[in-house]
Amino acid sequence: MEKLRDAINRARAQRGPDAAPPAATAARPAAPEAARPAAPPLRPADDTDTAWAELAAFDPRPAVLRRNRIPGHPDDPGFPVIDLLRTKVIQQVRNNRWKRMIVTSPTPGCGKTTLTCSLALSFARQRDFRVIVCEVDLRRPAMAATLGYRPTAPRQGFSDVLDRRTTFADEAVRIGTSVAIAVNQSPIRNPSAVILGNQVSDVIAEIEATYRPDLIMFDTPPLMASDDTIGFLRNVDCALIVAAAELTTIQQIDNAERELAAQVSVVGTVLNKCRFAESGYGYGEAY
Ligand SMILES: Nc1ncnc2c1ncn2[C@@H]1O[C@H](COP(=O)(O)OP(=O)(O)OP(=O)(O)O)[C@@H](O)[C@H]1O
Numbered sequence: 149m150e151k152l153r154d155a156i157n158r159a160r161a162q163r164g165p166d167a168a169p170p171a172a173t174a175a176r177p178a179a180p181e182a183a184r185p186a187a188p189p190l191r192p193a194d195d196t197d198t199a200w201a202e203l204a205a206f207d208p209r210p211a212v213l214r215r216n217r218i219p220g221h222p223d224d225p226g227f228p229v230i231d232l233l234r235t236k237v238i239q240q241v242r243n244n245r246w247k248r249m250i251v252t253s254p255t256p257g258c259g260k261t262t263l264t265c266s267l268a269l270s271f272a273r274q275r276d277f278r279v280i281v282c283e284v285d286l287r288r289p290a291m292a293a294t295l296g297y298r299p300t301a302p303r304q305g306f307s308d309v310l311d312r313r314t315t316f317a318d319e320a321v322r323i324g325t326s327v328a329i330a331v332n333q334s335p336i337r338n339p340s341a342v343i344l345g346n347q348v349s350d351v352i353a354e355i356e357a358t359y360r361p362d363l364i365m366f367d368t369p370p371l372m373a374s375d376d377t378i379g380f381l382r383n384v385d386c387a388l389i390v391a392a393a394e395l396t397t398i399q400q401i402d403n404a405e406r407e408l409a410a411q412v413s414v415v416g417t418v419l420n421k422c423r424f425a426e427s428g429y430g431y432g433e434a435y
């Protein structure tokens with residue numbers, strides 16, 4: 149017995165204090181429950197989780213996404229670039245404690261809606277970063293068509309949420325577990341009156357209080373097309389600018405940056421529709 153104890157002590161001394169226990173020791177019968185460190189308790193679902201879970205689920209169809217240039221699969225062009233942009237946005241908003249971001253452009257057709265939807269899908273892959281995406285383009289709404297979202301039950305539109313004719317809970321749909329979108333099905337006649345309404349900031353604050361997203365992202369009209377976006381700026385912290393190669397001039401980008409920077413932080417400018425993207429980014433002819 150004495151020899152056996154000596155042998156065990158020698159072996160322990162050789163292994164050192166941090167060595168893993170030998171297989172024989174690990175295979176010993178389990179210690180009683182009380183002796184084990186307590187497992188961390190599962191986080192109980194709170195009101196926020198319930199609010200998210202209660203949103204109707206929407207699963208965009210891959211064929212629609214591909215047709216509309218939304219990278220939804222790792223093999224799709226632009227997939228790594230969009231994920232890179234998503235991660236940079238997450239870093240910036242976290243570092244600066246920004247909570248609300250618009251996506252805008254100097255002129256029409258630069259790809260704001262395509263980029264917003266691409267980011268939404270990319271955020272949905274992230275899961276631990278909750279994002280709400282709202283369409284504030286009430287003149288040429290395109291998010292529903294871009295994502296192939298056709299509600300089965302009649303829905304009104306995010307413009308009606310802003311105007312308090314319906315609730316966000318009734319209007320929004322959830323992509324995965326961490327992204328909610330609220331879109332418009334058709335243009336409305338008085339967009340400025342809705343967007344510039346005094347109730348808008350309260351509506352957004354209520355959405356934020358209920359769903360506690362890490363970020364609310366707004367797809368907005370082009371800056372040069374109307375006063376909608378400039379008027380909406382008082383509701384956000386920051387702006388992401390989308391410019392289109394061979395379409396947007398440097399002067400237009402400069403003007404947009406200056407105009408936005410007078411009221412909010414500018415996250416950056418994305419050069420879209422670039423036919424000669426660097427091969428290192430693996431994106432061929434896209435963003
Ligand atoms: N990277 C891209 N390469 C080629 N075409 C693109 C790219 N991104 C978007 N498009 C196309 O450009 C058109 C306009 O895109 P989108 O609707 O996203 O622009 P927008 O800036 O939201 O327009 P609007 O100013 O009308 O809101 C669409 O047909 C879209 O498929």
Ligand SMILES: [Mg+2]
Pocket residue numbers: 260261262285288290367368
């Ligand atoms: Mg658009």
